[in-house]
Amino acid sequence: MKNIVLLGCTGSIGTSTLEVIDGNPDLFSIFLLSAKTNYNKLMKQCKKFNPKYVYLEDKTSASVLKEFCLKEKITVEVILEEEKYFELISSSPVDIVVAGIVGVAGLKPVYHAINNGKRLLLANKESYVSAGEYLNSLASEKGASIFPIDSEHSAIHQCIASSSEMHGDVSEIILTGSGGPFLNTSLKKFNKITPEEAIAHPVWNMGKKISVDSATLMNKGLELIEAKWLFDMEDDCIDLVIHPEGMVHSLVEFRDKSIIAQLSVPDMKIPIAYGLGFPSRIHSGAKKLVLTDIASLTFLKPNFEKFPCLNLAKETLKLGGTAPSLLNAANEEAVHAFLENRIAFNEIPEIISYVMNKIPVGAVKDLDSVLEADKIARSTARKRMKLKNGIIA
Structure with missing residues (x-):
């Protein structure tokens, strides 16, 4: 069972990732969910996936979510401090970090995942565009593995992996x-x-x-x-x-x-499933290409x-x-x-x-x-x- 940190859980990448995880319940568990402001969607995700921790960037939204979890008796810890959030991303129980945050706002959490040698599933292209040379060097030093989960770079990874000499x-x-x-x-x-x-x-x-x-x-x-x-x-x-x-x-x-x-077929669940399951192929829930x-x-x-x-x-x-x-x-x-x-x-x-x-x-x-x-x-x-x-x- 792999412990997952999902950054940007309420966006399109986050939603697709949770669909893949839901289709493979024996393989993955949610350690941490993070979002910016969308506490309504996060409430539903907490009830369904029972994460250990949740982080909302907006403190007002975080307070609303905390009250909801107490009322519904959902045993999740709502994190309010950014420093604690980064500590959890870096912590030893975490096996995989999925970076679905849009924009350079994803750079710091991506850095913490790489700096602690995690398997990083990267949809946040802006972080690698802005700091790719530096992050590459850091990943090599720390032993982090990076799997792109946008459709194009995942496709390239899959094609290259077919060659014995990579x-x-x-x-x-x-x-x-x-x-x-x-x-x-x-x-x-x-x-x-x-x-x-x-x-x-x-x-x-x-x-x-x-x-x-x-x-x-x-x-x-x-x-x-x-x-x-x-x-x-x-x-x-x-x-x-x-x-x-x-x-x-x-x-x-x-x-x-x-x-x-x-x-x-154009479906983000396919590259996400590839990154989560590599080197194995797991169920994606996507439609067949005829x-x-x-x-x-x-x-x-x-x-x-x-x-x-x-x-x-x-x-x-x-x-x-x-x-x-x-x-x-x-x-x-x-x-x-x-x-x-x-x-x-x-x-x-x-x-x-x-x-x-x-x-x-x-x-x-x-x-x-x-x-x-x-x-x-x-x-x-x-x-x-x-x-x-x-x-x-």
Whole structure:
């Protein structure tokens, strides 16, 4: 029986993870659930999964949850202190940490999991984009194992694992992306795109932030950077193709020029089950992919002019250092502003580009240098957006 810490338990990754765990009750138990504010959903999860500990970032929500658990006689300890939360992630009873938190907010808990040699199931790509080089070195030192559970990087892991020499046989990894909801939308209409349109993804059901990233293709850009660190690949050995059907989740080309691809229905429970069960395959609860139901599989070159976030990410990949942290922070701020109707959709890459040109790239010496770059980038992005809206910053 493996003890699980689930970070971001009320989001889409967290919900899917609990579905997989529910389908394998003899294999896993919940040690800690964490969320930001959604105590209503967490109440139901506590009743069903009986975790030992729960952490809510919002203290008012935590107090409401604590009263509920006392009233319902649910034997769970509600944690109020962040320090205690990090101690529990690091503690010896924990076997697996699932990082489903969105944004750079996931960086500190990811650090604590890696620093204590845990098996980390990583859906929080922003932490590895911002601090991948540093976290890789730390994982090697502490003996932590990292399993990406976004569909693309999980697919790559599965393809590479099919080779006896693992990374030594790989010549190129090929990420796929659906192209998002605006693949066939004219660039002239991008300034009129609404948040409601941007979060309506054609293949995946995801949170708002990652849905907007998928619409700008920044999600693919972040995945390019993440892939470099997860799979120790040179920049020119990572490629991207647009695959609207969303059935081929990524491909790996080996040195003999054969290509292995991973296919399945688009369901996050599959990569989650792979990470939880590795090296065994466990029940995922996903639907079967019926090959005869697929009319065709399409692969297209990405349009870098139409989706400039891709170019920004590729440039960042070459710069290294704190550049990925600057990119990620500026993107988070711009997406947040767009979702609040404070900037237009086509202004997202403009804000990111401004921040990248404004702030010098530094070296990543430790976690603090990453967080400092993140802080400066956010401040710069906010000031820029205030000026664009005619407000004196």
